[in-house]
Amino acid sequence: MAKHQHMEVEDDLRTRERIILLILAAVQFTTIVDFMIVMPLAPQLMRTLAISPAQFGMIVSSYTFAAGAAGLVASSIVDRFARRATFMTLNAGFLLGTLACAIAPNYHALIAARVFTGAFGGILGGMTLAIIGDVFPEERRGRATGSLMTGFALASVLGVPFGLYLGTNYGWHVPFVVLAVFGIPALMLTPFALPPLDTHVGKDHGHPLRSLSETFTHTNHLKAFALIVTLMIGSFTVFPFLSAYLVSNVGMTEQQLPLVYIAGGVLTLIASPIIGRLADRYGKLNVYRLVAPGSAVMMLLITHLPPVPTALAIAVFGGLMLCNVGRMIPAMAMVTSSVEPRRRGAFLSANSSVQHMASGLGAYLGGAIVAAGPDGKILHFGTVGWIAAISTLLSLWLAGRIRIVDAGVPSSLATQAVSAEEISLVAAAEATVDVGQPMLGCEVEG
Template identity: 70%
Template sequence: MEGRYDESPDSDTNGQQRYERMVLFILASVQFITIVDFMIVMPLGPQLMRTLQINPTQFGLIVSSYTFAAGVAGIVASSLADRFARRTTFLVLFAGFLLGTLCCGLAASYGVLLWARVVTGAFGGVLGGIAMAIIGDVFPEQRRGRATGTLMTGFALASVAGVPFGLVLGTNFGWQIPFIVLAVGGGPILILARVALPRLDSHIHDVQTNPLKSLVETFAHRNHLRAFALIVALMIGSFTVFPYLSAYLVSNVGMSENQLPLIYIVGGALTFVAAPIVGRLADHYGKRRIYRIVAPASALMLFVVTHLPATHVAIAVAAFGGLMVCNVGRMIPAMAIVTSSVRPERRGAFLSANSSVQHVASGIGAYLGGLIVVEAGDGKLENFGTVGWIAAAATLVTLWLVGRVEVAGDINPLATPSAASLAIAAAAEASVDAGEALVGLSGEHQIVKDVSTNVPVD
C-alpha cells in the first residue's frame, strides 16, 4: 500500500507537481477519447442509417444503448468499486472500453454494432466516475476545483478537434474509421496509465461491507441523495435541450448542415479556455460562490438559445458558444462539490453510482424533450421554447440544491507516486510543459490553508 507524498524539500515538491500533471494528462486524455466516442455517433447518423439500412428508431437505439448500459454498469460498479485499487479498476474499464470501441469499428451489421455500443457504454460510462474518484484521492479539496476544471478540458477538445476530425474521417473513409482510430490511439494511453498511475489503494482496508450492503448504504445516505438530486437537476437542465439544438439551428435559425461544425469548434475553443479559469476561481473564491454566479448565466443562455429566431450565423454561433461555456462552467464547481460530499473510503462506490444517476437522468431529460418538441409541416421545430423554460427552471432549482450538499470529512490521502511514475514524469517534463494548455495547469505552486489546522500547506 502506498502512503502519502508529503515530503518537504523543493525537489520533492517539484516531483509532486510533475506527478499531479501526469495524472491529469492521463485522465484528460481518456476523457477526450470517451467523449469523442460517445459524441461521434450522432453526427454519423445519416451515414449509419444509409449504410446499415436502418430507420431512425433503430438509430436512436444505437445512441441510447450506450447511455442505458452505462447506467446499469454504474449501479453494479457502485457496489464493487471500493473493493479494488483505483488503478486496477481504471485500467480494466479503459481496456474494456477500447475493446468495445474497436468492435464498433469492425462491426458489419446493425446487430453487431448495437451490442458493441452496449459493451462500450458499460465500460466507458463508469470511467468518468472512477476518474473523479482518482481526482478526489490525489488532490486535496482546496485544489480539487482546479483539477476538475482541467479534466473538463477533455470535453472542450472533443468538441473543437475530436468530433470535427472524426467526421472528416467518417465522411471520406467510412463510418468505422473514427472508432478504429480511437481504439488504436487509446493503446499508448492505457500503457502509460499502467506505468505512471499509483495504485491508490489506501481506501481498501476501510471496505468491510458486502457489495449489496455497500450499494444500499450508498443510496441511503442523506448527503449522497442530496448530491444525486443536484446531478439530476443539472442533467435535466442540459439534456432536455442539447440533443435537439442542431436540428433547431438548421430548421428554425437558418444554419446549414455544413455550418454546424462551427458551433462545436467555437464552443469547444471557448470552453477550452474557460474551464481551467473557472476551476481556479472555484478554488480561490469558493465552489458554491462561483456556482451561484455561473448557474443563473447558464439558465439565461438556455432561454436565449431555445428562443433564437432566424438570424445571422455569427449570432447563433456566439449564443451556442456562450451556452457551452456556462454549461461547463457550472459543472466544474458542481462536480467538485459532489466529489467532496463523500468520505474517501466510499468515494469509488459513490462516484460510480453518481455516474449511473447522471446517465439515467440524461436519458430522462432527452426523452422529456422529445415528448415536448414536435416537427411542424414546414420542417421547423415547435415548443422548443417550452423546453428552454423547463431547462432554465431546473438550473435555477440547483441554486438551492447546491447549498444542501455538505462537504464530508476528508483526510485528504495523497498517494505516493511510484518511482516509475516520477521517472516518466521527469523525462516527459518538457513535453508536459509544452502541452500544458491541454491540462490547463500553470507551473506555479499555490499556497492554501489546511482547514483542519489552519496551517498553510502546499
C-alpha cells in the same frame, strides 16, 4: 538542506499531478468523442444500415442505459479494488468496445457493441473522478476538475469535427478505429504514472448489497445525486436537438455545424482552468451560484433563437457552452468532495449511473415535447428551454445543501510525498550522526 529537499519533493509532486491529469484528460477525451460522434453521424448510419430514426435513437440510448446499469453494479464492489487496476481494466474494456463498434457489420452488432462500450465507459467516468478525489486535496480539486474538462473541450474542438470528417469521407467505421488506436498510449502509461491508490482496500465494505444500500440511502449522497439529476435534465432536454434546431429554424447549413462545436470547444478550453482556479480560490458553491443563473438565461435564449446571422448563432452557442462548463466544474468538485474517501469509488460509480440515467431521461423528455412541423422546422423547442432553465435554477438550492466531508484530508500523492520526505530527512540525520560519532571517540593529543 531540509528546505531544498522539501522544495524538490513539492516539485516532484506537482509534476506527477500534471502527468496524471494529462492521462485522465486523454481518457476523458476518448470517452466523450466516442459518445458524441454517433449523433452527427446519424444521416450516414440511417442510410448505410437502412434503419429508422427510432432505431437510430436506440443506438444512442443503448450506450446511456448500459452505462447506467453498469454503474449501479460497480457501486456495490468497486471500492474493494485498487483504483489504478480498476481504471486500467475499465479503459481496456472501453477501447475493446470502441473497436467492436468499428468492425460491427450490421445494426444489431452495433447495438451490442454500444452496450459493451457503454458498460465500461460509464464506470470509467466515475473512476476518473474518484482518482481526482484521491490524488488532489479539496483545496485544489476545482482546478484539477477544470483541467479534466479540457478533455471535453478538445472533444468539441478537434474530436467531433475530425471524426465527422473521417466518417463523411471514409465511412462511419473509421472514427471508431482512430479512437481505439488513440486510446492505447494513455492505457500503456497508466501503470507508470498512477500510484496504486489502494489505501481504501481491505477496509470493511460489507456485503455488496449493503454497500449499494448505504450509497443510495446516505442523506448527503442523495443531495448530490439530486444536484446531478437537475444538471443533466437542464442540459440533455436541449443539447440533443440543438443541431437540428440550428439548421431547421435558425438557418445554418449542415456544413457550418462543425464551426459551432469548434467555437464552443475553444471557449471551454480557455475557460475551464480559469473557472477551476476561481472555484478553489473563492469557493465552489459561490462560483456555481454565480454561473448557473447565466446558464439558465442562455438555455432560454438559444431555444427561442429566431433566424439570425451564422456568426450570432455561433456566439450564442459558445456562450451556452461557456456557462455549461462554468457550472459543471464547481458542481462536480462539490459532488466529489461530498463523500468519505473510503466510499468514493462506490459513490462516484453510482453517481455516473445516475448521471447517465438522468441524461437519458432528459433526452427522452425533450424528444417527447419537440416535434417536426410540415415545413421541417422544430416545434415546441422553447418549452424544452423553460424546463431546462427551471431545472437549472432548482439546482441552485440543491447545491447549497451538499455538505463537504473530506476537506483537509491529504491526497494520496501528498501522503506518499510526505513519507518520502520524512525518510529522506531521517536518512540525512543518521548520516550526520554517523559522521560525528568518530569525532566523539577521538582522544585529544598533547
